[in-house]
Amino acid sequence: MEMSVSRNERDPFRSFRFRVRMGGSGYMDGGATTVAAFSQCSGIRAVNRVLKMRSGADSRGVQGIIPTIVEYSNVTLSRGVVADNSFLDWVFDCMPGYASGPSAPQRRTIDIVVLDETGKEAITWTLYGAYPVAYELTTLDASRDAVLMENLEFAYSGLKRSRN
Numbered sequence: 001m002e003m004s005v006s007r008n009e010r011d012p013f014r015s016f017r018f019r020v021r022m023g024g025s026g027y028m029d030g031g032a033t034t035v036a037a038f039s040q041c042s043g044i045r046a047v048n049r050v051l052k053m054r055s056g057a058d059s060r061g062v063q064g065i066i067p068t069i070v071e072y073s074n075v076t077l078s079r080g081v082v083a084d085n086s087f088l089d090w091v092f093d094c095m096p097g098y099a100s101g102p103s104a105p106q107r108r109t110i111d112i113v114v115l116d117e118t119g120k121e122a123i124t125w126t127l128y129g130a131y132p133v134a135y136e137l138t139t140l141d142a143s144r145d146a147v148l149m150e151n152l153e154f155a156y157s158g159l160k161r162s163r164n
Contacts, residue, residue, distance in 0.1 A: 013114050023109030036087040038079040045073035080147040091132040107131050121164040128158030
């Protein structure tokens with residue numbers, strides 16, 4: 001029996017073709033969307049933590065497991081510094097200011113969208129309840145000819161992978 005394999009199953013997606021969308025405020029609200037260009041995304045990871053135990057009724061001595069909690073790693077987005085501040089406004093509003101607390105500590109939905117070879121959206125990883133936890137500017141170095149980069153780190157509390 002011969003199985004047919006579609007092009008998408010045969011050819012993996014390229015890691016350099018992606019975009020980032022930020023949804024509106026609210027825990028799982030799509031709402032308004034901002035698209036931001038990033039050059040790197042790392043850290044999407046979910047771990048289902050388990051409790052290891054032995055059942056008193058199991059005479060075999062086999063270790064059993066009980067699922068306890070899902071843990072999501074922080075995601076880091078990196079990009080060259082640009083003049084547009086629309087994405088960063090939310091990041092900095094979630095952090096305390098010089099003389100006051102955060103002005104807009106709200107969670108958002110972030111979509112990491114991988115594009116196929118034609119530029120169409122192929123797969124989306126949705127980070128629910130995303131909240132900025134770190135901002136980093138790379139070193140300013142007058143002796144180098146490199147792009148000035150900024151790294152944004154987000155914690156989140158839900159993850160979904162969907163095919164577009």
